Amino acid sequence: MDLLGDPAGDAPEAIRMDGRAVSRADLFARAAAVAAEIGGAEAVAVHAVPTVETVVAVVGGILAGVPVVPLPPDSGPAERDHILGDSGARLLLAARDAWDPADGGPPLVPVDALPSGTSAPPSPRPPDDATALILYTSGTTGAPKGVQISRAAIAAGLDALAEAWKWTAGDVLVHGLPLFHVHGLVLGVLGALRVGSPLVHTGRPRPAAYAAAADEHGGSLFFGVPTVWSRVCEDAASAEALRRARLLVSGSAPLPVPVFDRLAELTGHRPVERYGMTETLITVSARADGDRRPGHVGTPLPGVETRLAADDGSPVPFDGETPGELQVRAPMLFSGYLGRPEATAAAYTPDGWFRTGDIAVIGPDGWHRIVGRASTDLIKSGGYRIGAGEVENALLAHPAVREAAVVGTPHPDLGEQVTAYVVADGVAGQELIDFVAERLSAHKRPRVVHLVDALPRNAMGKVVKSRLGEGAGKSA
Structure with missing residues (x-):
């Protein structure tokens, strides 16, 4: 299966975003026009506002085999210039009226002005190890680094989550997360397209918007960060509407235990928590059909290995009490930091495990609990x-x-x-x-x-x- 599944899927509505609904066939036809326009580029930046044009642009880059660099819409000049310069993006994809030419940057490709192309993806298909996304993550020192994520890594990560969460084309995914991070973009857009489930993006992750999506669009799978779920817990009416959902998923930061408990009380759902990083995608998660423990992020996904290491590199036992640095090996790991081989090498142990920098405790049954950061930064x-x-x-x-x-x-x-x-x-x-x-x-x-x-x-x-x-x- 191609990374994004069948372009000609029969779902009448693939994405509902910024007040518009787009079918799968129309989405891929518009993305094919983008792919034809940008083919051969070294990389392209996408003005990652929560609009249909952003999704069209990202899908177009993936179809063309051109690395996509999501540009946070609230970037300041210094951050924006660093990302554009460091990534080598030669074109900027955005809607005609969404980008101010005074902000500079590479030449604009007006996504909404391109004629729709064919829904057939370009041939030949890009190789699995080709870079699909370059996501910028803040380091603890200096400027953000570009994290190169391959098509194969994305496919492996999404398939593992689909299995863990029983995520199918019969679901309707709902979230209002930003489209320039793993959570909102990789899981929340590419995941829906690969699985074939419609996506309802609420613009902002407001409790009332989540409730409306459950009522009006049959939302069954909801993504949120802990702040979102905390606010849902303060809105009893919206929380009640989420009883219609199948699964609530929390990530990007630890979910406080009181929020977990209150959310379960108000919605009837014990939320699924998961763990990952930009460099690793999601590697550990609770399961839709299994236990969900407050304060824990679950067990490794299929194909993922984890271990704990002490400061001196010695192994830490899985006794549920002794903390150590969490290290992982998995098929969804990144390909390296763009242009920074020394930083890439330093991110791995001599025997090939990725150093997450997070401190965890693992129980005898394999359940993981993240307890802190190796660095305070x-x-x-x-x-x-x-x-x-x-x-x-x-x-x-x-x-x-x-x-x-x-x-x-x-x-x-x-x-x-x-x-x-x-x-x-x-x-x-x-x-x-x-x-x-x-x-x-x-x-x-x-x-x-x-x-x-x-x-x-x-x-x-x-x-x-x-x-x-x-x-x-x-x-x-």
Whole structure:
């Protein structure tokens, strides 16, 4: 089976998005026109707003065998320029009115202005090991890295999830997640197309929109990040509507146990949790027909191997108590960081296991529980993974800032919020928040800035982030 299944499927509606419904045949016909336009390009960027044109553009890139680089619509100039330059994208795909030429970038291909082509995919079909997507993920230091994901990796990951979640063409998938990450794009769009299930994208993941999709469109499979499910729990009427669903899936960050319990009480569904990264796609999950345990992310998917390692590399037992770094081997792993062979090599152990950087506990029965991050520099806020180093670099670009350290601190809705400790002269905290928001994606801006006289450092001069809250100064 091709990555996206049969282009001529008989579903009258493949995608419902931004108030429009598109059949599978029409979607692939429009995508074929895109494929004809971009064939041979080194890579193409897609302005990843939640519209039909974005899906057409991504599918067109996959049909053409051209790597697709989703561009977050809220990217600041520095982040956008880095992604476009680092990826080698030679064209930008977007609707005619969705991209401001003043923002620069490569030549625009107006997806909505192309005549529909044939629904037949280009020939020959791209090889399975060809890169389908280049997704940019925030590292803990420096600029984001391009994660190359092959067609074979995507197919393996989606097939494993379809088996685990009993996901079939008879489902109607509902979500309102961004289309530039694994959760919303790979699982939430490509997964629906590969399985053949219609997708209803709600634009934003609001509880009332999820409830309406359950009532009006027969939504049976719902995706959300913990923030979404937390908000559903605050809206009893919307939660009641989700009793009609078959499965609720939570991911991108740990689901707090109280939210798990409250969601089960209000909807009648114990949510399925799963674990993965941009580099690995989804490797561990609970099952639709199995147990679902609060605070746990399940067991390895078919074809996935996991192990725990101590700081010295020695094995950690699966005793349900001893933590270790989670390492994985799987067919859905990435092909490497674009243009960064040294970073790619460093991400693997000498014997070929991927180092996730997450700390986990595994029980004798194989159930996994993620207990923390090997580093304090990856912040999970509202389902996003945010690299502290990237935000620190943005703060340090302000002429008044002398030092900056960024951490995640608890937030009742987002899970974690971006909190900055800054040594600066003559500048207010809100000005620094706005300064970062102008340069990076809006969700990466600090929500709190503490202006301090100095940052705590050890004898080697390294900031001790565990002591950042001691004696914090004025906040904004």
